[in-house]
Amino acid sequence: MSKPLIELKNVSFQYENTHALNNISFKVDEGDFLAIIGPNGSGKSTLLKLILGLEKPTAGEIKLFGLASNQFRDRELIGYVSQKSNAFNSAFPATVEEVVKSGLVKKLGFFKQIPKDASKKAEEVLKAVGLENLAKRNIGQLSGGQQQRVFIARALIAEPKVLILDEPTVGIDHENVQSFYDMLARLNREQNQTIILVTHDVDTVSNRISHVACLNQTIHFHGYKEEFDTISQDQIDALYGHAVRKVH
Amino acid sequence: MIEAILNYEFLQNAFLSGMIIGVIAPLLGVFIVVRRMSLIADALSHVTLAGIAGSLYLSQTVTTLAYLNPIYFGIIASVGGSVLIERLRSLYKHYEDLAIPIIMSGGIGLSAIFISLASGFSTDLMSYLFGSVSAVSKQDLWVIILIAIIVIVFLFMFFKEMFVLSFDEEYAKASGLPARKIHLLFMLVVALVIAASMRIVGILLVSSMITLPVAAAMRLSKSFKQTILFSILFGEASVIIGLVSAFYLNLAPGGTIVVTSIIILFLVIIIKKLVLKIKVERG
Numbered sequence: 001m002s003k004p005l006i007e008l009k010n011v012s013f014q015y016e017n018t019h020a021l022n023n024i025s026f027k028v029d030e031g032d033f034l035a036i037i038g039p040n041g042s043g044k045s046t047l048l049k050l051i052l053g054l055e056k057p058t059a060g061e062i063k064l065f066g067l068a069s070n071q072f073r074d075r076e077l078i079g080y081v082s083q084k085s086n087a088f089n090s091a092f093p094a095t096v097e098e099v100v101k102s103g104l105v106k107k108l109g110f111f112k113q114i115p116k117d118a119s120k121k122a123e124e125v126l127k128a129v130g131l132e133n134l135a136k137r138n139i140g141q142l143s144g145g146q147q148q149r150v151f152i153a154r155a156l157i158a159e160p161k162v163l164i165l166d167e168p169t170v171g172i173d174h175e176n177v178q179s180f181y182d183m184l185a186r187l188n189r190e191q192n193q194t195i196i197l198v199t200h201d202v203d204t205v206s207n208r209i210s211h212v213a214c215l216n217q218t219i220h221f222h223g224y225k226e227e228f229d230t231i232s233q234d235q236i237d238a239l240y241g242h243a244v245r246k247v248h
Numbered sequence: 249m250i251e252a253i254l255n256y257e258f259l260q261n262a263f264l265s266g267m268i269i270g271v272i273a274p275l276l277g278v279f280i281v282v283r284r285m286s287l288i289a290d291a292l293s294h295v296t297l298a299g300i301a302g303s304l305y306l307s308q309t310v311t312t313l314a315y316l317n318p319i320y321f322g323i324i325a326s327v328g329g330s331v332l333i334e335r336l337r338s339l340y341k342h343y344e345d346l347a348i349p350i351i352m353s354g355g356i357g358l359s360a361i362f363i364s365l366a367s368g369f370s371t372d373l374m375s376y377l378f379g380s381v382s383a384v385s386k387q388d389l390w391v392i393i394l395i396a397i398i399v400i401v402f403l404f405m406f407f408k409e410m411f412v413l414s415f416d417e418e419y420a421k422a423s424g425l426p427a428r429k430i431h432l433l434f435m436l437v438v439a440l441v442i443a444a445s446m447r448i449v450g451i452l453l454v455s456s457m458i459t460l461p462v463a464a465a466m467r468l469s470k471s472f473k474q475t476i477l478f479s480i481l482f483g484e485a486s487v488i489i490g491l492v493s494a495f496y497l498n499l500a501p502g503g504t505i506v507v508t509s510i511i512i513l514f515l516v517i518i519i520k521k522l523v524l525k526i527k528v529e530r531g
Contacts, residue, residue, distance in 0.1 A: 052422060075424045088416035092282055094472040099415065105408045106423045114408055138470060151419075 003066040004029050005162050005194055006051060011060030013046055020046045022218040024060070028162065031210075033188040033195045037202050038215035044198045045083070047215065048166050051196075052080055065161070076107040079155030081148070083166040083198075088147075090140045096150050097122050097135040103154035118157070125153040128191070130183055145176035149183070156187075162194045163187070169201060177201060181208050252495070259495070261384040262448065265392045266487040266501075269445045269457060272399045274465075274483035276441050277458035278476050279434065281466070282414045288435075289455040291348045292329050292442045294355035297451045299325025299443075300376045301362035308366050317387050318376065323443040329355065330439040334432060379450035379502035381494050388447050395444040402437045406430055411472065448487070450502030457483065460509035464516040482512050 004027035013021040021043045028034055038044050049055040050062060053069055062069040065077060100122040101114050108114065126132045129149040134142065139150065148168050155163055165184075169177045181201075185208035187193040199205055206212075212228040214221040221228060253259045280289055303321030306313045329351055336347035363373065375383040403410070409430050412420045420427045445454045465478030490505030497504070 053424070054422065080419075080422050082418055082422065088419070089282065089414065092415050092472075093466050093469055093475045094411075094415060095470060098411075098472050102408060102412045102415065105412045105420075105425065108408070110405050110409070136470070154419075 004063075005065055006196075007063040008051075009061045009063075011050065011057045011062060013043070013050060013055065014058045015046070020217070021050070021057075024215075024219050026213055026219060026222045028194060028196060028211075030161070030194055031188070031192045033185070033209045034197065034211040034213060035202070035205050035209045036196065036198045036213045036215055037200070042216040044215055045166060048080075048164055048196075048198060051164065052078065076158045077161045079103075079158060079160030079163045081151045081155050081163070081165045081168055083168070083170055088139075092139060094139055095135065096126070096131065096137050096139055096142070099139050099150055100126060100135075100153045100157055103157040107158045121157055122153070125156040126150075128156060128183075128187060129153045130179075143176075145172040145180060148172060148180070152183075156193075162196060164196045164198075166198045167200065168197070169199070177204055181205055184208065257386070258382050258384065261386060261389045262381045262501070263491060265384050265389050265444075266448045266491050266505075267484065268392055268396045269441075269448050270484040270487035271480050272396050272441055273445050273454075273457040274461040274479035275403065275476065276399060276438055277462045277483075278465075278472075278479050279410050279414055280438065280458055281462040285438075286455065286459045287345070287348045288333060289438065289442060289458045291333065291352040291355070292326050292439055293446065293451050293454040294352045294359070295329030296322045296326040296355070296443050296446055296454075297376070298355045298358035298362065299323070300446070300451065301359040301366075301373070304372055305362040305366040317385070317391075318372075319388055319391055319443065319447065322376075322446065323391075323440060325355075326439040326443045327436055330435040334435055374500070375450075376446060377450050377452050377502075378500035379446070379448050379453065379494075379505070381491060381501050384447050392444045392447065395440045398440060399437055402433065406433070410434065448491075448501060449505050450500065453502040453506045456506045456509060457486075460506070460513055461486065464509075464513040467516050467520050482509065482516075486512060 006028040008024050008026055011021065011024045024047065036044055036047065046055065050057055050069075051064070053072070053075065056070075064072040065074070097119065101118045104114055104118060123132065123135065126135055129152050131146060131149050131153065134146065134150075139147065142150065152163070152165070152168070169180055172180060181204055184195060184197065188195050188208075188210075197205065197209070206225065206228075209225050211223065212221065212225055213219055214228075221231065253263055277289075280286060299321040300318045302325070303313075303316055303318035306321075307316050307318070308314075333347045333351050336350055337344045340346045372383075374380075409420070409425055412423070412425065413427055413430060417427060441458070442454050445457050449457050461479045461482035462475070464482045465475045469475040469478050486505050486509040489508045491501050493499065493508075494501035494504040
C-alpha cells in the first residue's frame with residue numbers, strides 16, 4: 001500500500017477566536033477524485049489554504065507525500081487552480097500558450113529559462129483540457145470557461161501529482177459546467193490524475209467523483225461516493241443544519 | 249552624421265547611451281505598463297530631480313564636491329524614492345495611488361528648494377530636465393552600461409517570475425513565489441533605469457521612454473514576446489530619430505525623442521485601424 005498523497009490528522013484552524021476548522025482528518029490516495037462540498041463559510045477555502053501551505057494549522061498534523069507540511073518543499077507537486085478566474089489581468093498581452101508555459105515557474109526555479117520543449121508540453125496539456133486550437137489566441141479573447149481550462153493546463157504542465165481546484169466553475173455558464181467536469185473526470189480516469197475539487201455543484205459533479213467529504217467547520221462525512229449515495233437527504237440536511245441538495 | 253559621431257566623443261557617448269536606454273527602458277516598461285505602474289515611473293523621475301538639484305547645489309557650495317557627477321545623487325534619490333513609495337503603498341493599502349502624489353510633490357518641492365538656494369546652474373539643469381546631446385560624459389556612459397547590466401541580470405534571473413507576478417499575483421503567491429521580494433527588487437531596478445534614462449531624455453520625459461513604445465507595441469502584438477520586441481524596436485527608433493534631429497536642429501533630445509515616440513504611436517494606431525477596416529470590407 002503506497003503512502004497517501006495528502007493526509008490530515010486532527011487538524012484545527014482558528015481565526016480571530018472562532019474555530020474556522022475543527023478536528024479535520026482525512027486522506028487522499030493516488031488516483032482519487034475527491035469532492036469537498038459544504039455551504040458558504042464552512043471553511044472550504046481555509047482547508048485548501050492549509051493544504052497549500054499558505055496557512056498553518058493551529059493544531060493537528062498535515063502530511064504531504066509522507067512529509068510533515070513544514071518540511072515539504074516540492075510545492076510544484078500540488079497544482080492549484082483558484083476560484084476567482086477574474087483575479088488575473090485580462091488585458092495582459094499574452095497568448096494562451098505563454099500563460100500555460102508560465103506554470104513551469106516553480107518547477108524550474110530562478111535563473112532557468114523556460115525550455116524549448118515546453119511548447120510541445122503546452123500543446124499536450126491544452127489538448128487534455130480541450131483547447132488545442134486556441135494556443136496562439138490572446139488570453140483576454142477567451143470565454144470565462146475557456147480561461148479556467150487554460151489555468152488548469154497551466155497547473156498540469158508542471159505535472160502535479162495532485163490537482164486542487166477551488167470552486168472552478170464560479171462564473172461559468174451552465175452548459176459549459178457539464179463539459180468542464182467531464183474534462184476533469186477524463187483527466188482522472190485516463191491519466192490517473194488525483195483531483196481535489198471544492199464545489200457547490202454537488203448534483204453536477206456527483207457521478208464523476210470517487211470520494212466525497214462534507215465539510216462544515218468539521219468533516220461530517222468522508223468516504224466513497226457509493227457510501228455517500230446511501231445517505232438519505234434528511235441525514236444530509238441534519239449534518240448541515242439546512243438543506244443541501246443531493247442528486248445522483 | 250556618422251562622420252560626426254566618429255569624430256566627436258560627446259556624440260559617441262550620447263548615441264551609445266541612447267541606444268542602451270532605447271533597449272532597457274521599454275524592456276522594463278512592458279512590465280511597468282502591464283502592472284499599471286506607469287505613474288510610479290513619473291513619481292520616481294521627479295524624486296530623481298531632487299537628487300540632481302541637491303547635487304548641483306552641493307557642488308556649488310562644498311568645494312570638495314565641486315566635480316561630483318549629479319547622476320550619483322540622482323540614483324540615490326530615485327532608489328530612496330522607490331523604497332518610500334513601497335512603504336507608503338503598504339501603509340495606505342486601500343489607497344495605493346496616494347503614494348504617487350506624495351512622492352511626486354515631495355520630489356518637486358525639494359527640487360524647488362535646491363534650485364532657489366543655488367544660483368546660476370540653469371544651463372546644467374536644463375540639460376537634466378530635457379536631456380542633452382552634448383552633456384553625456386564618459387562617466388555617465390559607464391554608469392548607464394552598469395545599470396543596463398543590472399537590468400539584464402535581473403530579467404535573466406526573474407523573467408518568468410515577473411511574467412507570472414504581472415499576470416496573476418494570486419497564482420504567483422499560491423505557487424510559493426517570493427512575490428514581495430521580487431517586486432521590491434523590480435522597483436529598485438526601475439529606479440536605476442529612470443536615473444540612467446534622464447541623461448538622454450531628461451527627467452521630465454523619462455516615463456515617456458518607458459511607456460510610449462510599450463503603448464504602441466501593445467496595439468500590434470499578439471503575444472508577450474512580441475510586445476517586448478516591438479517595444480524595443482519603437483524605443484530604439486524614437487531614440488535614433490530623436491537624437492539625430494536634436495543634433496541637426498539644435499534641440500533638446502528629450503523633446504525630439506518624445507515627439508518621435510508619439511508620432512510612432514499615432515501611426516501605429518492609424519495603420520491598425522486602416523488594416524482592420526480593409527479586412528472588414530473584404531469580409
